[in-house]
Amino acid sequence: MAGLIKGRVWKYGDGVNTDVIFPGKYTYTITDPAEMARHALEDLDPTFAANVRPGDVIVAGRNWGNGSSREQAVTCLVQAGVGAVIAVSFARIWYRNAINNGLPALTCPEAAAALNSGDEVEVDLAAGVIRSAAGEFSFPPFAPSIQAILADGGLIPHLKKRLG
């Protein structure tokens, strides 16, 4: 989890669930991650998949990612180039899936309130700071075991290192 994440903000509200992040009807038919990215958020924001750029940051309200355990609700965003998700709070399985896929999920109610769609934002994971024209916001550091998973790019690369 080295370096800086820099991009534009895509802002959404409270309670965004996994069915609008990645619809259930695709869960057993789409296996190509690039194709998953083309359907990211399609029932919430049809403009997202075509316009998202690498490093862009999703900013959301409470309980982001509630609903299904489907990991595609994280994979589709990682493949779309999303650099981080900042929210007031996260649903727990989505949160675990994010960490386990190397996608920083940052709980920061202050940044979630201050940032707006289109804002340029910079996330400094090492320093634990989110910087933008709206201000600087700090977020709580990850537990050491979680930092190790993120540093390796997710649970599977982390395990490969451990088992290899």
Place this chain on the structure above:
Amino acid sequence: MGHTFAEKILARNAGLAEVRPGQIIDATPDVALSHDNSAAIARIFRSLGVARVKHPDRLAITLDHAAPPPTTRHAQNHAEIRRFVAEQGITHFYDVGRGICHQVLSEEGLVYPGAVVLGADSHSTHYGALGAFGAGVGRSEMAAIWATGQLWLRVPESIKITLTGQFRPWVTSKDIALHIIGQLGADGGLYASIEFHGEAVAGMSMESRFVLPNMMAEMGAKNAWVQVDQTTFDWLAQVAGKDEAELARLKAASEAVAPDPDAVYAAEYRFNAAEIEPQIACPHTVDNVRPLSAVAGTKVDQAFLGTCTNGRLEDIAAAAAVIKGRRVAPGVRLVVIPASAEVYLQALRAGYLETLLEAGAVIESPGCGPCMGNHLGIPAPGEVTISTANRNFRGRMGTPEAEIYLASPAVVAASAVAGEIAAPWEIGGQSDGRID
């Protein structure tokens, strides 16, 4: 200072004297569940370079989410899973037609007091009904469990919910679950272990109890637990086939992980079962809950009775009691999907399916059906479905232009007859909703 169920069972599983909320532990699940997502998990598993699953006897795999397969691609997915099951020697494999994972694992005796069950399915909270710790995980995590037998878990804070009083006629565990979610919100139990205590729980059948922890996934819970008593052990003996010696062991295990009277909770709530009427979750969130009387009269195009939440014998019996001698309203589809082959057989023998067929229902093979939009009852844009399922998110059943209302089996059956959301007593139901 005492400990909660989650603290006691996770400490026991991790071989620690005690644990505290927030602590990260390495859990060793007794059962690791996956379903139609097993092919995707197998691909991640293979990428680890590990040849064999660490504990093949602890895996349970069901084919239920799109079963029988509606398309060639779904069929290929199932075929890939069967190859993996054969290659790895996985004995707890339940093929197309056996039923929905949570119901099947419970019937098969794989879930019991004191067990730790992790599932690659968000409704794995279900297993708390039998005194087990059940939590949902992702696909990569399941691949990690297959490879190592373990997974990191954070010990959750606990919330104690006490259900007092007695239910009014026609009011069920589904109604009180929806009421709680409506009151506390979709994040009201975020990351938490939710415990159900109280006289209203004691009075519930085992089938009714399964609804409570199942629905707690919709409140953000990590797991949920229901107090264990003779009803639990009778069910384990009669349905799951546990013998006397096993029951004695399970009683001891149950006592070892039961919450202490002086356990510390992050929050405690009390709800009086006698005070609520049937509840409905309205589009497009499960916490958008209103009393039945506030939404009665809403026109419906489809009624769906089934799922891991409410597809058991008691649910089909309740629907049959409401619908006996009546017809599904013209222009309305009533889709009925028993939660398992066992439920199907018993509903058939009891005559419930005959009653439903005579009324104009469509009976489908056991599985998840249209719940998450795969097949067997997908609505058209603009249509309204009333369903016994646990989730009504926009797009859940296939199209974002459809609306989904969630309710109890009796209300779903009454609505199918009326062609609009209706109370069972208003269409002249022949029973008071109490089946046994």
